[in-house]
Amino acid sequence: MNQIHHTEAIVLGGYAKGEADKLISLYTRDFGLVRADAKGVRKSTSKLRFALQPYMVSQVDLIVTRAAYRAGSSDLVFSIDTPDMGALSVLHRTAALIRRLVPEEEKNEPLYEAIIEIMKFLSNKDKIDQPSIDHASLELLAVFRILYYLGYITGDGERSLVREPITIALLEQVKLRREALVQEVNKSLKETML
Numbered sequence: 001m002n003q004i005h006h007t008e009a010i011v012l013g014g015y016a017k018g019e020a021d022k023l024i025s026l027y028t029r030d031f032g033l034v035r036a037d038a039k040g041v042r043k044s045t046s047k048l049r050f051a052l053q054p055y056m057v058s059q060v061d062l063i064v065t066r067a068a069y070r071a072g073s074s075d076l077v078f079s080i081d082t083p084d085m086g087a088l089s090v091l092h093r094t095a096a097l098i099r100r101l102v103p104e105e106e107k108n109e110p111l112y113e114a115i116i117e118i119m120k121f122l123s124n125k126d127k128i129d130q131p132s133i134d135h136a137s138l139e140l141l142a143v144f145r146i147l148y149y150l151g152y153i154t155g156d157g158e159r160s161l162v163r164e165p166i167t168i169a170l171l172e173q174v175k176l177r178r179e180a181l182v183q184e185v186n187k188s189l190k191e192t193m194l
Helices: 085-101 109-124 135-149 156-163 168-176 178-192
Strands: 003-017 021-028 032-038 056-064 069-079
Touching: 003 032, 003 085, 003 109, 021 056, 021 085, 021 109, 032 056, 069 109, 085 109, 085 135, 109 135, 135 156, 135 168, 135 178, 156 168, 156 178, 168 178
Parallel strands: 032 069
Antiparallel strands: 003 021, 003 056, 021 032, 056 069
8 A cells, every 4th residue: 555645735837747647846845845746637627736736835645656756635725826927937936946956855844934935925915015026136035045945055144034034124135235145146056066
């Protein structure tokens, strides 16, 4: 009998496989980055298709098979509901960076929480009375936090960028320090050799 793991996961994306299947990338709270087969998810009758779309957070049953993981039942926790193309672009590029830098099946709960915080910030921005978001600063902050939690940036002088909740005021700080932060991010990305 196959083992089943229940975990919360961010759907980073996927691609079609066969007639109705999809191979999806999930960043899970408990197992880190995993790729899972979602059987029949592209069928119009599939119950999985609503909870396994890109940039959704879902409770997923991961079934361990001989070859790989398989996505079992899933329930939507929350999704990004915004027509803002800038926000979706930030999510798309952040997901691509995670898929490229994060080793598979390596748990990193602080990184998971940082990604959730970015997603919640983008989800709530339309519901609260805020000025428009500086997407470039948010993306820079997201990349900075990802590199920090992966150990590529170690500077204690930037702790406020990692520890403080995301607010418009924090994004203004990022905007003011943009040049130095971009240099640090570029240096760290170069060190990854990817």
